[in-house]
Amino acid sequence: MKHIIIGNGPAGVVAAETLRRLRPEAEIALIGDEAEPPYSRMAIPYFLQGNIDAHGTHLRKSHDHFATHGIHLIEGRVACIDSAVKQIQFQSGERLHYDKLLIATGSHPVRPNIPGIDLANVHTCWTLDDARAIAAKAKPGSRVVQLGAGFIGCIIMEALAARGVQLTVVELGDRMVPRMMTPQAGAMIKRWVEAKGVAVHVNTAITAIERNGDALRVKVGAGGTALDADLVISAAGVRPNVDFLAGSGVEIGLGIRVDRGMRTSVPDIYAAGDVTEAPGFHSGAPQLNAIQPNAADQGRIAAINMAGGNAELQGSLAINVLDTLGLISTSFGHWQGKGDGVELVDEARFRYLSLQFEDDVLIGATCIGWTDHVGALRGLIQTRTKLGAWKARLKADPTQFMAAYLATAPKAA
C-alpha cells in the first residue's frame, strides 16, 4: 500500500506518523516544496525574534526522525493529480503512483492587488526564507510598514518590535484581528500595541507602494497620506493552495471540500489542514479554518481513515491564541455569539472576557489577559456541555468558567 502525502506541515507530518503507527508495513512518502525539513510556521515569529534558530522551528527535532519511522521525505512541487490512474505528477514531470493520497498543501499568503506590491523590500512573512530576509532588513530604527493586522500580522509584531524597528500597521478592517476578536477586544489590543509604540491605522487601505530612493513610500487611505518605509511586510491573509488540483476532479470551494472523515469528492483522495473546507463545528457547513491544532487533528483523522479506520471530525472549531507584545488573547468557537452572552471589560488593566451561549451551552468565548485554564473553554464548547444552573452563574460572573467546567463537564461523561 502506497500512501502519499503532499505537504509537510503539521497536518502532513501528523498524518504520516499516524499512518506509520497504524500501518507498520505501508510505504509512506511526504512531499514538501521548500528546501527545509518539515517546520512550523507557528514558530517563525520566535525565529524572527532570534529566540530560536532554524532547528527550533522544526516539527520534529531528531535528525533521523522521519528515516527511523520509514517516512520517505521528498522535496518537490506537485503540478497536478491524475486521479483516473492514481498518480501525481511533479513539476519536473516525474510521476508517482498512490493507493491513498492526502493533500495537506496548506495555504499561501494573499498578495493584495496594490501597485508596487512586487517591489524589492516588500515581503510576505510566511516561510523561513521570508523570515531570514526580513531579519536581514529589519534593523533597529528601520521604518517598517505592515499591511494587515490579522493573526499573522499580529504574531510577528512582537518579533519586529523586539528588533527595534519603528512599526506602523495598516489594517483594512475596523479593528485589529477582526476575524478572531470582538470589537471590544480588538480595540483593547490596538490600545495596547499603540501604548507599546506601534502606530496602528484601522479602516484604512494601502493604496500604493512606490520607490523613494533606497526606501519606499507607502500611500495610505483615500487621501493618500504617505508613509516612508525601509521595509513593507504584507500580511493580508492566506488562501488554500489548490491551484494544482485543476482538472483532478476534487471538489473545491474556497478550499478542498471534505466530509467529516476528511475524504474529498474523489475516492482515495483525502485532505487535511489549512487547505480544506471542513464542516464547521456549529454550522456543519464547509468552512476554512487555518489554525495549527485543527491541522494536526485533521491530519490524524485523515490518516486513520486512509489506514482503513473510521474516524470522524466533530466539526472544525475555530480556536486562536495571540500574543501581541505581551498581551495574550484567545478566542474560541462562535465567539461572535448569537445574542446571548456576557462581556466583562477592564480597560485599565487590559483584561477582557466574553462568553457566548446558545440555550445553556457555551458556543464561543474571547479572552484577553487570561492564560490560566483557558483550554477549558474549548472543553466546554466542544463537549456541548449543558451548563444548567451554571449558565446563570456565568452570566453573573463569567470569571467562574473554570469552576463551571469542573462542575459540569466531567459529569457529562
Add this chain to the structure above:
Amino acid sequence: MQKSLHIDANKCTGCLQCEMACSYENYGVFNPSRSRIKVFNFEHEGRKVPYTCTQCADAWCMNACPVDAIRIDAATGAKVVNEATCVGCKVCTIACPFGTINYVAETGKVQKCDLCGGEPACAAACPTGAITYVDADWTGFDKMRVWAAKTDTAPRAAA
C-alpha cells in the same frame, strides 16, 4: 503497570499543601500561582477539588505542539514539556480541552504536570490522602478519560 494520580475530592480540605509542594518541586519556591495542580473551591457546596493533567492517551497538547516540545516520558507515561524546545506559542493551552497546560509569563514557556518523574510531590504532601499515586487501573480518572474520548475529535474506533 503505569501509575496515575488519583484524586478523591471528598478528602480534600483545601489546605493547598499540594500547590506548595508542586511549586517547590519545580521552581524551588512556595508559590501556588505556579503550581501545576490547582485546588478549586466550590464555596457554596463546601467542596474542594484538586485538579491537574490526566495525562490523556492521545494528548491534545502534544499533538498540537508545533515544535515537538511535548514528549511522552517512557517510564511514567507523563506528557512532558521540554522547556528548551518550547517556543511559548501557547497553541497547546487552547488545544487542551481540560485547561491543564498553562502559559507562564515569567518563563515564556508553558507548564503542565509531569508526574515529577514518577514521585509526584503533590501526592507526597497531601495530608488527607485526597491525592494519591496509584496503579492506573483503579483511578477515578477513568471517568475523565471517557469524557476525554468524547471530547476527542478522533473517534473511539481509532483507539
Add this chain to the structure above:
Amino acid sequence: MGWTRKILRVDLTNGTCKSEPLNMEWAQQYLGQRGLATKYFVSEVDPKVDPLSPANKLIMTTGPLTGTAASTGGRYSVVTKGALTGAIACSNSGGFFGAELKFAGWDMIIFEGKSPKPVYLSIENDKAELKDASHLWGKTTWQTEEIIKKTHQDPQIRVCSIGRAGENGVLYACIVNDLHRAAGRSGVGAVMGSKNLKAVAVRGTLGVSGIKDFKAFLAATAAGKKVLAENAVTGQGLPKYGTQVLMNVINEIGALPTRNHRDVQFEEASKISAEAMYEKRPTDGKTHLVTNAACFGCTIACGRISRIDETHFSVVNKPEYWGASGGLEYEAAWALGAANGVGDLEALQFANMICNEDGMDPISFGATVGAAMELYELGILKKEDIGMEAPFGSAKALCELAQMTAKGEGFGKELGLGSARLCAKHGRPELSMGVKQQEFPAYDSRGIQGMGLAYATSNRGACHLRGYTVASEVLGIPVKTDPLVTEGKAALVKAFQDATAVFDSSGLCIFTSFAWGLPDIQPQIAAACEGDWSLEKLNEVGERIWNLERQFNLAAGFTAKDDDLPPRLKTEPAKTGPAKGLVNGIDKMKPEYYQLRGWDADGRPTGDTLKRLGL
C-alpha cells in the same frame, strides 16, 4: 529570611503607597506578625490616641512562616488600638489572605490617616494602589469580595474587608477574609471603617523563596506535620468535630457561661454541640455539617462548613443563605447560643452568617445580646426600647438583632457599642461580662480558675487566645491541672501567654499548640529565619512582646484596676456543677502573677524587667 523584608506604607489621607525596608533589627527581637507589628505600632502611635481618629494606625501583618509549607502557615494579624477596648489590639486570622499578601512580597501593610472617601487597596505583587470604593460602601463582605474578583477578572484574588458593621461604627466590627475567616476581636474592623478603608485585595504570584535553609526547613516542617497527624487531638478530634466539641465538655465541668453568666451550665448545650452538627435534621434529612475545611497550609483542618435548614424561620425565602458557609465554631456557638440561652442550632448559624457577612465579632455581639436580654428580664430595657420581646432563649430576637446591629438600625445601634457601654448607659455597668470593655469568651472563670487571671491580664481585653489555660485545666494539654484551684495558675497563665505570643508572631496557628510545644516550632523558625532562634531566645521574645503590649496599655491609661473581673464572677458563686459555691480567686492569683512577671504591685514592669527584656 523568612521575611520578605518589605513593608507597604499606605497614607490614606494623601492616597499614597510606599515601600520601605523591614527593620531587621526589630525582626530579630520580635520575630514577626504580632510581635513585630506591635513594635512598629507602639513606636509610631501615641498611646492616648482615639482609636477611631485618623491618628490611629492599622497594621496588617504576616509572620516569617506565613506562606510557607509549614502546617498552618497562613496566618496574618491586624494590630491597632482597639475600638472596643482602647487597648492594644491584635486580631489573628487564617484563611488565605495572609499567605497571598506574603506571596505578593509584603511582610506588612501600615495604614495611616484617613481617606477622604471610601477606598480599597489593590495589591498585585509590588504594585499597590488605592482605588475608589464608593461602589463597595454599603456592601457586605461577601458582596465586596465577589465584586472585586469580578471587576479585576481574577478569581484568585484574596480579599479582606469590612462589612456594614465596620462602616456603621459597630465597636466590635471585625475584618473578614475569604468569606468566613476573621480578624475577629477588639474592633479592628471599626478602626478600618473609621479610615474609610473598605477592603484590601491581594494577588501575589512571587511566592516565598526567602527561606534560610530549604532542606532543613522541609525536614522540620515535615516532622511537625507528622506530630500533628499522629496526635489524637490535631489528627482526629479537631478535623472530625472542630472546636465545637468543647460545648459538652465545658458544660459538663460547669464552666459554660449561660444567660450572661447567671448560670454555668446550659440545659440545651447538647443541642448546639459538635455532636449535634452530625445529627440528621427531621426537616430535610441532612446534617447541619457539610464538611471540614482547612485554612492555607493547615494539615489539621478544624474549620466547619455547614448548611442551614432552608425551612428555618430565619432564612425562609432567603436563598442567599442556603449555600454552605463557615461555622459554627465553638466560641460563636457559645456566644450566640448559651450566652443568650438560645438552643436553636439553625438560629445560631444564621446569626453567625450575619456576623461573617457584615463583619462582626460573634463573641462580643452574642455576649452583648446576652447582656441586653438580662436588662430586658430585669425590666430595665422594655419591649419598646428593643423593638421586640427579648427574653433569654429567644432565637427570633437573636436573629433579628444580628441584622439590626449589622445594618445599624434601631436598637442595633446601641448593641453595636458593646455590652460595657450598653450596661453603663442603663445604669448597670456591672452586668457587662468582660474585661477592658471586651466581652468574655466561652469559659466561666468560676469553673476554670486560671482563665479568670488570663482574662483579667489579657492585653487586648477579655480573651481566651492570649493564654488558653483551658488546655491544661480542662483538656489535659500538655498536663492536666485542677480547674477549681488557684494554686499554680499564675505561672501557668504566664507560660501560656508568653508561648502564645511566639506562636502568634510566627505565622502559625495557635491550634498547633494542642500538639506542638515551642520545641516543635523552634526548628521550623530556625530553618526559615536568619539569626539565632534558640528556644531560650523564643521564650524571651514571647515575654518581650507581652511586656511591650503591657507598656502600651499602661501608657494608654490602663492600670492594675483594669486587670479585674466583673463583680458577678467574684461574688456570685456558681450555682451548679463541680464549681458550685465557687467564685473566681483573681485577687489571690494576681499578686503572684505580677511578681512572676517582674512587675510591681501596680502592675508596672520594674526597671530590671524592662532592662532584662531590652525594652
Add this chain to the structure above:
Amino acid sequence: MRITFKLFASLQDYLPLEARAKNALSLDLPEGTTLGQVIERFGLPQKSCHLVLIDGRFVPPAERATCVLHDGETLAIWPPIAGG
C-alpha cells in the same frame, strides 16, 4: 444503683444506637461497680478515655480502676479533644 453514662465525640459509637442522639444512657449497675469496670464493659479503648469525669470532676487515670461509682452520679468520657 442508677448512673448516667455519657460518651462524646468519637466515643459515641460505643453507645447503643438509640442513646447516641443524646450522648447519654441510664445504667443500672450493681453497688460497688468501679469506673474501670464500666469502661471495660463498653469496650472503650483505654487510650481513647482521655477526659473521664464524674459529675464534671476529672478522675486521673491512676484512680480509674478503683474509683467506685455511686447512685445518681454522671460518668462522662471524651477521647482527646480540644477547641478554642
